[in-house]
Amino acid sequence: MVMVLAAAVLWGTTGTSRALGAPIAAPLAVGAVRIVIGGAILFALAAARGQLWRRWPALPAVASAAAVAAYQLAFFEGVARAGVAVGTILAIGSAPVFTGLLGWLALGERPSSRWLVATVIAVIGVGLLAEPGVRGFGPLAAALPLAAGLSYATYATATKRLLADGDNVAVAAIAFAGGAVLLLPALVFADLSWLREARGLAAALWLGVGTTAVAYLIFTRALARLPVSWGATLSLAEPLTATVLATFVLGESLAGRSSSSRSPSSPAALRMSARSFAIPRPSSRHRRTHRTR
Numbered sequence: 001m002v003m004v005l006a007a008a009v010l011w012g013t014t015g016t017s018r019a020l021g022a023p024i025a026a027p028l029a030v031g032a033v034r035i036v037i038g039g040a041i042l043f044a045l046a047a048a049r050g051q052l053w054r055r056w057p058a059l060p061a062v063a064s065a066a067a068v069a070a071y072q073l074a075f076f077e078g079v080a081r082a083g084v085a086v087g088t089i090l091a092i093g094s095a096p097v098f099t100g101l102l103g104w105l106a107l108g109e110r111p112s113s114r115w116l117v118a119t120v121i122a123v124i125g126v127g128l129l130a131e132p133g134v135r136g137f138g139p140l141a142a143a144l145p146l147a148a149g150l151s152y153a154t155y156a157t158a159t160k161r162l163l164a165d166g167d168n169v170a171v172a173a174i175a176f177a178g179g180a181v182l183l184l185p186a187l188v189f190a191d192l193s194w195l196r197e198a199r200g201l202a203a204a205l206w207l208g209v210g211t212t213a214v215a216y217l218i219f220t221r222a223l224a225r226l227p228v229s230w231g232a233t234l235s236l237a238e239p240l241t242a243t244v245l246a247t248f249v250l251g252e253s254l255a256g257r258s259s260s261s262r263s264p265s266s267p268a269a270l271r272m273s274a275r276s277f278a279i280p281r282p283s284s285r286h287r288r289t290h291r292t293r
Contacts, residue, residue: 003221008234010210012240030207031076041208057161064178074145074147098152099157101153168223169217172217176216
């Protein structure tokens with residue numbers, strides 16, 4: 001559970017990193033560069049460990065790579081239109097619902113009552129955070145983050161299936177190296193002049209190494225032990241992180257901070273949601289341990 005929360009905090013820095021390091025860069029270019037860097041690192045690690053070269057189930061492998069690519073397109077354009085805080089809230093706030101449904105349909109993981117309670121608490125919380133900031137932008141600004149939420153759910157569900165056949169490093173490499181290949185054509189036509197600036201290069205490296213390679217290594221390791229729906233709900237620490245950074249670093253306004261102190265998305269409510277997961281422990285079929293060799 002702690003690993004999911006740590007990954008979510010890292011993800012929560014993506015929008016602010018892009019806004020500070022590459023404010024004039026096209027969202028698609030930033031997303032593509034992020035995945036190419038992160039995918040290359042993950043591929044190199046998996047190849048060096050000898051865990052990559054095996055027969056993988058085709059549909060989950062393709063779905064995970066396609067979802068990674070689609071998420072970059074939808075998320076970075078979505079936060080550019082809706083704002084870092086609101087865009088992240090809509091994207092990740094919708095992900096637990098999509099993931100619960102996909103996990104049930106594709107993996108047979110029937111959502112528990114504890115997951116439902118925790119998800120309702122958390123989603124209401126992110127909704128209260130988003131509500132003051134959702135006025136004044138068009139349907140596309142809302143649709144893109146929601147598409148990112150669905151892409152994330154697809155990625156998480158496909159990854160959970162792949163973890164039955166391999167370790168977390170190899171599974172992360174399949175998704176992100178595959179996503180990088182799909183996004184390479186976008187780099188051919190993209191303006192990458194922002195990478196010549198120190199802050200642009202620093203942002204690209206942080207997005208590729210910190211928010212992709214490191215974050216998804218620990219997330220996939222945790223996902224091997226948790227139902228996919230639980231992982232998605234715990235990931236709601238991401239919009240909380242994004243909201244704090246957007247408010248205090250970027251100066252974005254979300255209706256009085258006093259309202260956020262009442263929101264179930266406050267740290268106290270996240271702890272309450274986490275306790276909903278902690279009892280009982282996942283059943284033995286969800287505690288399969290994949291050794292990292």
